[in-house]
Amino acid sequence: MNNGKGEFKRSSTNRLSSELSFQEDIYVILRGRWMILTIFLLVMAGTAFYTFTMDPVYESTVAVLVDTKGQQSQLPLFEGAGGSTVKNIKNEVEILRSRLLTEAVARRLLQKGYVDAVKRERIPIVQPSVDEQWSDSSRAVAQIARRLAGQVEFEIIRDSDVIKITAKSSQPREAALLANTYAETYYERNLFASRTRSRSAREFLDGQLKTRKTALDESESNLQNYMEQKGMVSLDGEANKVIDQLSQLEAQRDAADISLQSLKKTLSSYQEQLATQEPNVAKAIGEANDPYIRMLQEQLAKLEVQRDITISKNPVTATQGIYAQDLREIEIQIGALRENLKKRTGEFLQSLLPGQRTTGQSSDPLGFLSEAKRKIIETQIEIQSLQARKDNLQNIIAQYELQFESIPQKNIQFARLQRARLSNEKLYLLVEGKFNETAIKEKSEFGYIDIIDPAIVPSAPVSPKVRLYLALGALLGLGLGIAMVFLWEYIDERVRTPEELKKQGYSTLTTVELMNGEIKRMGGKKRILRDGRLIDAHLLSFINSLSPIAESYRRLRTGIQYVKADRPIQTILVTSPNPSEGKSTTVSNLAIIFAQMGKKVILLDTDLRKPSLHSKFGLERNPGLSELLFENAALEDVLRKTPIKGLEIICRGTVSPHLPEALGTQKMKDFIEQLKKQYDIILFDSPPVLAVTDSLVLSTLVDGVVVVVSSGNTRMDTLERGLELVENVGARFLGVVLNNFDLRLAYGGYYGYRRHYHYGYGYSLGKKERKGKKKVKSRT
Numbered sequence: 001m002n003n004g005k006g007e008f009k010r011s012s013t014n015r016l017s018s019e020l021s022f023q024e025d026i027y028v029i030l031r032g033r034w035m036i037l038t039i040f041l042l043v044m045a046g047t048a049f050y051t052f053t054m055d056p057v058y059e060s061t062v063a064v065l066v067d068t069k070g071q072q073s074q075l076p077l078f079e080g081a082g083g084s085t086v087k088n089i090k091n092e093v094e095i096l097r098s099r100l101l102t103e104a105v106a107r108r109l110l111q112k113g114y115v116d117a118v119k120r121e122r123i124p125i126v127q128p129s130v131d132e133q134w135s136d137s138s139r140a141v142a143q144i145a146r147r148l149a150g151q152v153e154f155e156i157i158r159d160s161d162v163i164k165i166t167a168k169s170s171q172p173r174e175a176a177l178l179a180n181t182y183a184e185t186y187y188e189r190n191l192f193a194s195r196t197r198s199r200s201a202r203e204f205l206d207g208q209l210k211t212r213k214t215a216l217d218e219s220e221s222n223l224q225n226y227m228e229q230k231g232m233v234s235l236d237g238e239a240n241k242v243i244d245q246l247s248q249l250e251a252q253r254d255a256a257d258i259s260l261q262s263l264k265k266t267l268s269s270y271q272e273q274l275a276t277q278e279p280n281v282a283k284a285i286g287e288a289n290d291p292y293i294r295m296l297q298e299q300l301a302k303l304e305v306q307r308d309i310t311i312s313k314n315p316v317t318a319t320q321g322i323y324a325q326d327l328r329e330i331e332i333q334i335g336a337l338r339e340n341l342k343k344r345t346g347e348f349l350q351s352l353l354p355g356q357r358t359t360g361q362s363s364d365p366l367g368f369l370s371e372a373k374r375k376i377i378e379t380q381i382e383i384q385s386l387q388a389r390k391d392n393l394q395n396i397i398a399q400y401e402l403q404f405e406s407i408p409q410k411n412i413q414f415a416r417l418q419r420a421r422l423s424n425e426k427l428y429l430l431v432e433g434k435f436n437e438t439a440i441k442e443k444s445e446f447g448y449i450d451i452i453d454p455a456i457v458p459s460a461p462v463s464p465k466v467r468l469y470l471a472l473g474a475l476l477g478l479g480l481g482i483a484m485v486f487l488w489e490y491i492d493e494r495v496r497t498p499e500e501l502k503k504q505g506y507s508t509l510t511t512v513e514l515m516n517g518e519i520k521r522m523g524g525k526k527r528i529l530r531d532g533r534l535i536d537a538h539l540l541s542f543i544n545s546l547s548p549i550a551e552s553y554r555r556l557r558t559g560i561q562y563v564k565a566d567r568p569i570q571t572i573l574v575t576s577p578n579p580s581e582g583k584s585t586t587v588s589n590l591a592i593i594f595a596q597m598g599k600k601v602i603l604l605d606t607d608l609r610k611p612s613l614h615s616k617f618g619l620e621r622n623p624g625l626s627e628l629l630f631e632n633a634a635l636e637d638v639l640r641k642t643p644i645k646g647l648e649i650i651c652r653g654t655v656s657p658h659l660p661e662a663l664g665t666q667k668m669k670d671f672i673e674q675l676k677k678q679y680d681i682i683l684f685d686s687p688p689v690l691a692v693t694d695s696l697v698l699s700t701l702v703d704g705v706v707v708v709v710s711s712g713n714t715r716m717d718t719l720e721r722g723l724e725l726v727e728n729v730g731a732r733f734l735g736v737v738l739n740n741f742d743l744r745l746a747y748g749g750y751y752g753y754r755r756h757y758h759y760g761y762g763y764s765l766g767k768k769e770r771k772g773k774k775k776v777k778s779r780t
Helices: 002-031 033-053 089-097 099-112 137-151 172-194 196-230 237-277 279-286 291-313 321-352 365-405 409-443 466-491 498-503 516-521 548-561 583-596 613-617 625-629 666-678 694-699 716-728 743-747 750-756 767-779
Strands: 058-066 114-116 152-156 162-169 449-453 508-513 527-530 533-536 571-575 601-605 639-641 647-650 681-685 704-710 733-741
Touching (some): 002 466, 033 466, 089 152, 099 137, 114 172, 137 152, 137 172, 152 172, 162 172, 196 409, 237 409, 291 365, 498 508, 498 733, 533 613, 548 583, 571 583, 571 694, 583 601, 583 613, 583 647, 583 704, 583 733, 601 613, 613 647, 666 681, 704 716
Parallel strands (some): 508 733, 571 681, 601 647
Antiparallel strands (some): 527 533
16 A cells, blocks of 8 residues: 555656646746747748848759660660660769760750840850859850759659759749750750761761772773773673672672671770770680681581572572572571571670670679670671681682683683672672661661650749748747747746745745835835834835735745744844845835734844835834944833834944944843843844855844845855855754745746735736726725
């Protein structure tokens, strides 16, 4: 049972502590509400000024699809038939951010010059600022490129192959223009790069075509001149057959030679690119060779040449009888050799590229190197095949040369000219066909970039977002205001509430509210006539004994009476850490409350430097304590009667430089003992404890010390130093009186007011209560 009660008590205490902490935070906020409001309004004003004076920002976006599966890459190493390339879309973003592309966009914008050519509205981004001078186009392009880098952003749409190009500008049409120009330049660059190999091949073949055309024209002219000079028209059938076969073979040989040159050029390009990535590997691959593959290529070349010769010899009967059977056997052998060559080539590639697949593509750097190696090896093998075919054609041509030389001597020159013309004609036709094929292939290359959603002119700015900025400003202002309030609360060490005293371990005997409001309700006079005397209006315990302030002094009286002590409290000294904290008012009202209780009370003014009791009660100051201690007057002469029954006062008397020393003499002690026999309560109004030592001297002669602090004025450290002095002399500290307590300032509003309000008959809080009271009186 006890354990359960103990747990319940601890949990209740914890809940109460958390509730009090939360309430204190609320009090801090309410107390600093004007600071919060001021900071809030300043921040909101700054935010509004910034929001409504900043230039608007418009944003326009173009969506670009990167076809990562169906097209060729911009990198030549990844081009060619058989297989597609999976590209890393992040590489495309880096291409978009590259300096070369940005400068290309800048040059294009410079060429355009105008957002609207009709209205002659210039593009702002291409205009130099006041402090800039663009001496040449290169400097202008560089500056525009730097501006573009800050105005254009790129974003990859998650789980897709789409890149968003977003441009920002203070003008809506410029934002759309920048985004679309960027996308168009990117598209054209990709298209140009995709057509690079086809274009190179076309340009090479174009040069060859012109060369062969010149050679053909020359050979035809030579043949024509010879025929006119010699009067020859044609050769016999056998000679024509030999010449036709020789020209066909020579055309095939020269075509193979042209293909060899093209492949060697491509191989050189591959090796240069690989050398920049992996120099040591390029040399090893360049020297790679397989004798078995070379042998297969030679056999395949012989069979292909044999097939071509068989067909050329018998063009009409090649598909009939024994010729058809021979051709089928040759085709079967060619197919078997090609299959073996393909298999062996795959094995050879696998041996050179361990751990890498020989087909498919990769988008990472290692995959790039592997693909480069594969392309180089495949090109080398293709070169070997063409070289073998060329060599075999050359051997066959050498055999036919023997037949050609058997032509009669008188026809040999004509035969040579006829052979050259036919050879050039057939080669020209072959090159022309290849050129046309390459040109068509180039035109059919469309890259892998597609603009799927062009940018449009935005209708509204994306910045400033007025509502968002104002909302953020409100949150920032409120947060900063609250933070400043709590920071000030942390820095400010002034005592404000009883809770703060309690946190420091001090017992609060009572809290006394500010008297200004009550005094105003009584007419606002500083002094009030009572029983023929002008007394201080702050003596509310006497003037209005039913007021909440009088009730506060009753709580002080009760607190002193019930302090745990080994002997009754009869002599009480009231002091404060600093001047003007209300100790004289407190001790005067406390004396009145004790007297109203029926006690016989005497109040002594021991504040020798700034006495005030005589003024508060409207009494004569002389003679007083000074005359009594120096035996210049008897006790009966210094006692002063007051309008309060049971209360008498001894004022300070005349000024004497030796009076402070007299407070600690045996005579003073004897005097206090004499007063104890005649009075129930003896109260001392003493000077501030930190100002002079009089209070410390007297504190050793009394039963207890009450310290008065002023809410919002007394610092906690001064209170601590004052109490430390009191404890050092061995005096007994009874508690603290929190004076000048402003409920509204301390707790920030009506919550604390209601919480600390103490009901008093005939006392009203506000307008509603006063109106209600007037109505009741009028009814009566």
